[in-house]
Amino acid sequence: MSDTVQASPDATAQNTLVPVTVLTGFLGAGKTTLLNHILTAQHGRKYAVVVNEFGELGVDNDLVVDADEEVFEMNNGCICCTVRGDLIRILGNLMKRRAKFDGIIVETTGLADPAPVAQTFFVDEDVRGKTRLDAVVTVVDAYNVIQTLDESPEAVNQIAFADVIILNKTDLVDEVALATIESRIRSINAVGRIHRAQRGDVPLSDVLDQGGFDLQRALEHAPRFLEDTSHSHEADVTSLSYEVEEPLDAAKFQAWIGAVLQEQGADILRAKGILNYAGEDQRFAFQAVHMMADGGFIGPWKEGEPRVSRLVFIGRNLNRPQLRRGFESCRAK
Amino acid sequence: MSDTVNDTIPATGLLERRGAMRQMEGQITGCAISRDSQQVAFATGEGDIMVADRADWGQSNAWNVMTVHDGAILAIAPDAAPTGFLTGGDDNALRRVGADGSVTDLAKGRRWIEHITTWTNGKGGVIAFASGKQVELRDADGQTTLKVLDHPSTVSGIVFDAKGKRIAASHYNGASMWFVQAKVDTVRPLEWKGSHIGIAIHPAGEALVTSMQESELHGWRLSDGHNMRMSGYPSKVQSMAFTRNGKWLVTSGADTIVMWPFFGGGPMGKPPAEAGGLPGVMCTRVACHPVHDIVAAGFADGSVLMADTGAQRILPVCIGGSGAVTALEFSPDGCCLAFGSEDGRACVVDLSAK
Missing domain, CATH: 3.40.50.300 (P-loop containing nucleotide triphosphate hydrolases)
Incomplete structure (x- = not known):
């Protein structure tokens, strides 16, 4: 694991x-x-x-x-x-x-x-x-x-x-x-x-x-800020997608996602992301299946493309605000 | 397993001085040497066999290539007879290649034939091959089925004990041991959760060892079933072999040649010894010399070394320059080392006194 x-x-x-x-x-x-x-x-x-x-x-x-x-x-x-x-x-x-x-x-x-x-x-x-x-x-x-x-x-x-x-x-x-x-x-x-x-x-x-x-195409379909605050736990399988506009700290993100997958890997069926790491010219693609994850740089951002980090979770019993706060806490200072 | 840095490796090795090489099409998937030590055979992913007669070991243009399977050859072993080879392929066929180059169909099943092993004491012999979850035992003639042994999942390796009395097969959640001559087949289950991907047996029958998906070895002491665990590898152990006297279990899976002691109470509680290696380059194949205390090891960059298990001496056979070593064997008389690589290099080194 x-x-x-x-x-x-x-x-x-x-x-x-x-x-x-x-x-x-x-x-x-x-x-x-x-x-x-x-x-x-x-x-x-x-x-x-x-x-x-x-x-x-x-x-x-x-x-x-x-x-x-x-x-x-x-x-x-x-x-x-x-x-x-x-x-x-x-x-x-x-x-x-x-x-x-x-x-x-x-x-x-x-x-x-x-x-x-x-x-x-x-x-x-x-x-x-x-x-x-x-x-x-x-x-x-x-x-x-x-x-x-x-x-x-x-x-x-x-x-x-x-x-x-x-x-x-x-x-x-x-x-x-x-x-x-x-x-x-x-x-x-x-x-x-x-x-x-x-x-x-x-x-x-x-x-x-x-x-x-090349998750970019996939993530383009992800509805932005689809945050439904009426209930934070969803027993059925659902997708949560998040965006952070500021660059991320790579070490912080890895520590955070590692902990999330460790604790909630059973409920997270898939996770995917395109990340904008601070100090990097290339997009970082991340994906996970339950507790297993990998990632790599997939080439530079396109001309005029907003450098936004996007992350999607598909799973059960996911806590929307908690995951959002966690993702946002990975911003580079 | 710390680095054993050998900084005295010369740029050239035995292959240049005493060997020959030929480039094949497709990956070398295995090699075998006939029991009389007169022929070396290489198998490829294209279904070809290349045979080198002893007289031609130094002249690779004389080696004879023939197509034996429609698809990749997944297994090759010396025949139970003094001459010839058996091959299995992803065309689900088991074939015999005679010393004269004749090819005979022995079996055709519904699954790939991925493992073949043979045993002989010079008088009688047994052939075993694995196809899916089944291991089939045949008489030395290759035509008469002695028995078919069923396993709970696909068999990943088979091995006879030194006396040919028992055969063991690795699979999910452990290994199964059977008596070859039993009238009624009763399995001895050796259980350990997980995926076991290869098998070796101690020459005196003291222990059975399997390689596991989790980059470690599991062993059972056969006298009482006591479990042994040998771990610390950075990658999967694809190849392992006991030395002729059973003192050491030599394995691939690290950037050194790893040797577990099977004496003085080991391997339990004992660290493995290292017989040298190449820093940062994974060992992919090992073989033990049948007469001397020498092991051979092939590496991910195509290098092949020979090492003395007693003294810390290393003899380079060839250094780098090609794809990972995927096949490596000594001849039964110890006069020949044959090896092949992922990118199709087939090499024979003549070790005999000249």
Whole structure:
């Protein structure tokens, strides 16, 4: 379990790492359809695919690996450090034939919690050294999603974890219903990018090469100062986003976020941020899954771009004012 | 594990004087030397095998390359017979490569074949391979299945004891030990929570040791099941080997060659010894000489060293200049050291007296 923010390879090294896309979604949402769409599309790129149910894949692909989703708990049983050991092994072996593919897609089972998959990319030095988590893509069935979210905490987690949400089967519901669904999704995950689709027909640029570390785009969607002071504790999964205009003290932020993740990591599903550190010309990207965090500089601020630090938490039982005060206390003097 | 700085490493090593090198396409995923010490074989991520006959160890252009698997070769071991090799790949196949270069299919399963080990006493022999959660034992002919052993999760390593009586497999939450010849298979479970990613057994059967995801080793004293913990590594231990007499367990995982004492009450309560290393460069592979008190170690920058386990002497084989060492073996007669790297370098060093 890492309670400190580890330095990640710098931005240039990030480009040589093999991108891994994690595909989640409830049974029947259209994961396999989307996967087939990705694999058959004319993009001239080759993907290794890690699937959980062999034979479901309807297309030929040179590199299909059947995985058993074997999770284990790191450090003698901390639930926040559950990791896909099989994925460490499979990715390690796939990297032995690195020249054969451009990226890797990992499909999870319908009921899977995305946390162990995501955490795998934080804990293993070899996985970190050769691959990067490009994005968690969650496929949602527009027709059933509201009911599924009401009944299943796994479905809520899958939305909470998503960098990209494919709202599939939009032909089965009307525009009013779609607006309701999108607002429900936004209430859980304010920063995931939502794309509407029918039969998984999304442009691949919406799914692949999302650049896990280029959070700027993601955070642009984050509503500003969405602070609802009527109640400070939210039992359901929700997103909290914060902004600080003054530069941050890097050491203060690391100490504070380390403590927050240590104490509340079980409730924090994901955290992401673009930070403006005092005395640094580059943007610092930060991300965490439960208690595991990493970060790195991702290049200079754009011309005319406001140098504002933004941080988003997605989780349960989060105390809005307390987190805001904590974040604001990281300002450099 | 503090730094053992060796500042007397000369710029060139044994490889230049007594060895040969050939650049392969793709990563070297493993190497093996036949039981009669006459052939060295390198396996690659492209599915190729390159074989060097003893007469040609010094002439790498004479080494013979052939394609054996459709995909990466994930495991290679000497056959239980005096000659030949067994290979397993991500095409789910187990194949035999004969001394004459003939390739025979032995098995084709539903999972990658990631681990192969063989045992022989010169008369009989056993072949074992791991595929997913199963370990299959076969007669030395490779065609007759003796038994299939099931495990709770994917097997990450297999090892026979020195007498070939027992086989042990590492997996999640510990290791399983089985009797090879038992009529009814009863597992001896050795339990320890976590992900175990590799396995080694003491040559006299005193202890079983596994490598763990959390960058430490776990061991069980086999007489009473007593737990041993060996920690302090900066990275995962990908490679470990007992010295021929069982005195030391030599491992990778630090920027020195780490050796745990298995004598005088150790390793419990004893610090590991260090047999030299390269400051700031991780050791990735180790091998123990079958005759002398010498260990070989490969490093993340492609360097290979030999070290004396008794005296503090280090002999460089080659220094730097390539990707991480991913394969390293001594021949059974101790006359050859073979190693390969992530960026496809395959090297053979002739250690025999000339």
